[in-house]
Amino acid sequence: IVYGLDGNAQRFIDTDAQSYLNLSVPEGIICDSSNQLILADRYTSKIFAMSDGNQQVIHFRGDRMKAPHYVCFTNDQNTMIVSDVGNNTVQFYEKNK
Numbered sequence: 001i002v003y004g005l006d007g008n009a010q011r012f013i014d015t016d017a018q019s020y021l022n023l024s025v026p027e028g029i030i031c032d033s034s035n036q037l038i039l040a041d042r043y044t045s046k047i048f049a050m051s052d053g054n055q056q057v058i059h060f061r062g063d064r065m066k067a068p069h070y071v072c073f074t075n076d077q078n079t080m081i082v083s084d085v086g087n088n089t090v091q092f093y094e095k096n097k
Contacts, residue, residue: 033077040068040082047071047080064091 030038032049039048045065066086073080080093 030071030073032073038071040071042067042069042085045086047082 029040032038037050039050040046041048045067047065047068064084064087065082066084068082069085070083071080078094082091082093083089084091
């Protein structure tokens with residue numbers, strides 16, 4: 001659920017297991033500079049990006065994720081930093097150009 005500044009719900013995202021997102025254990029969540037919602041799904045080992053009802057799996061070079069937990073980005077948005085509880089590491093991924 002995305003809330004506006006006045007507390008009213010603006011958008012709902014279906015995270016049911018049978019939905020189009022196929023989320024299982026969504027944990028890390030953040031918004032990037034382009035207002036995309038970024039979700040880390042621990043069980044499927046995927047990072048999802050959503051904006052305006054569209055969703056995609058984000059692909060980064062050097063993908064070694066097992067169980068992504070928390071996600072953040074560098075100031076220039078070109079590097080994603082992921083804490084991975086599957087292999088107890090913090091990993092850095094460069095965005096595909």
